[in-house]
Amino acid sequence: MDIRLASSTGRWVVLTTVLGSGMAMLDSTVVNVALPHIGDDLDADLAALQWTINAYTLTLAGLILLGGALGDRYGRRRVFVIGAVWFALASLACGLAPNATALIIARALQGVGGALLTPGSLALIQASFHPDDRARAVGLWSGFGGVGAAVGPFVGGWLVDGPGWRWVFLLNVPLAALCVPVAIRHVPESRDPAAHGRFDVLGAVLGAVSLALVTYALIEVSWWAGLAGVVAGVAFVLLERRRAEPMLPPSIFASRQFTAVNLVTLCVYAAFSGFFFLTALQLQVVSGYSALAAGTALLPTTVLMLLFSARSGELAQRIGPRIPLTVGPLLCAAGMLLMLRVGADASYLKDVLPALLLLGLGMVTLVAPLTATVLASVSTARAGLASGINNAAARAAGLLAVAALPLLAGMGPEVYHDPDQFAAAFRLAMPMLAGVLVLGAVIAWTTVRRPTEKVCRPECRVQCGVGAPTLERVVEPEHGSADEPGRAAG
Secondary structure: EEEOOHHHHHHHHHHHHHHHHHHHHHHHHHHHHHHHHHHHOOOOOOOHHHHHHHHHHHHHHHHHHHHHHHHHHHOHHHHHHHHHHHHHHHHHHHOOOOOOHHHHHHHHHHHHHHHHHHHHHHHHHHHEEEEHHHHHHHHHHHHHHHHHHHHHHHHHHHHHOOOOHHHHOHHHHHHHHHHHHHHHHHHOOOOOOOOOOOOOOOHHHHEEEEEEHHHHHHHHOOOHHHHHHHHHHHHHHHHHHHEEEOOOOOOHHOOOHHHHHHHHHHHHHHHHHHHHHHHHHHHHOOOOOHHHHHHHOOHHHHHHHHHHHHHHHHHHHHHOOOOHHHHHHHHHHHHHHHHHOOOOOOHHHHHHHHHHHHHHHHHHHHHHHHHHHHHHOHHHHHHHHHHHHHHHHHHHHHHHHHHHHHOOOOOOOOOOHHHHHHHHHHHHHHHHHHHHHHHHHHHHHOOOOOOOOOOOOOOOOOOOOOOOOOOOOOOOOOOOOOOOOOOOOO
16 A cells, blocks of 8 residues: 555554554553552452463463464454454453452453554554655654653553552543544555465464463462473474464574574563562552652653664664673663662662663663564564564563562562562562573673674664564565465564
């Protein structure tokens, strides 16, 4: 299609995709701030708060590759709209949840909606706009998305302290009520004419079940669930090796660079997810911050990424990815160690802000080059698939980190009600997360090399992915998809 950005249809397409991706992005950044209030209101222990985060991440990580494939086959607008409606209904269920169990189930359903919604946002832009306008349209989409990620914790804190934590979820309903009619009326449909074959539903289910069982084992300290999760994981790998058109083609890992960068991704996003989960609690439980103050306190990291990630990506193209992917995690590790100064009555300017600025600087150095290196490590035809795998890997790492960290730091079920106990566990957790980041830096330094061939580069220049790297789609609507037939790229 050849929609021009200056046309009314072009503006509607950008608005629709920004609203759709904004719903999912807001949810990934604001819920951490609401956790203490959710726990108090629903009489939930720490495990229930972990599941409040992880139920959403689990279904999103497990199904996001499948969601991208469904859009390519049945229509990107159609799947986007279904995802938006699904996400809104699940958000309504979250906002009305009478107890922690109902909230966790609704969060899992919300993740399913996110897996349908998230891949379609960028794909709609790339499939709809004239090639001359596509870069500007993607820039607007990623820029507005970055602004949404930056203001998300602030908005979440304001909602929690004001009308209440339920509005963190209920806010998605009016956003969807605006997004869906606009999408149906103004956004053209697009498909991948090369998409064919059977969907790897069994692979998606096995992958999600494996993650769910391992997560359950870590949160509930259950050896049998861990063993069953490993068995399901092995079955998933064996199935993908036998499938003619697997969701996760094992052959893509023949690229040593791709495998190495995904190992770095696992390390850094496990650390990021664990950090933001615990820090939102630390600031409120131990330092006495309100939800609004805690949300506002976390703004510097995303603001730095919003302002400087494009320049970081350009620098990495000139000097190669090895140094940014090594230095970035080390700066983040130093920032997390600085958080050891944050205790009771912590001064924001003296204690919290320096740590977050250093962490944000490390994320600026790291995140954009990470995405670029993932795309550069495979052929252009597999770039969309590679990005989807990398995004799912980051979410899976965050899922396991939030599950494992309280166990490793010795946090009991009611620890977030006791400031002294939580502070002690926080002091144990930060060096652990810093160590994981140092491991990522070592992997990057020893394995990552500059690409030697012409490669596919990211279209999203603004990278504000705190929960996962920004998805990149390779869409050529006039001649079919640039990705492999039957792929499940997100």
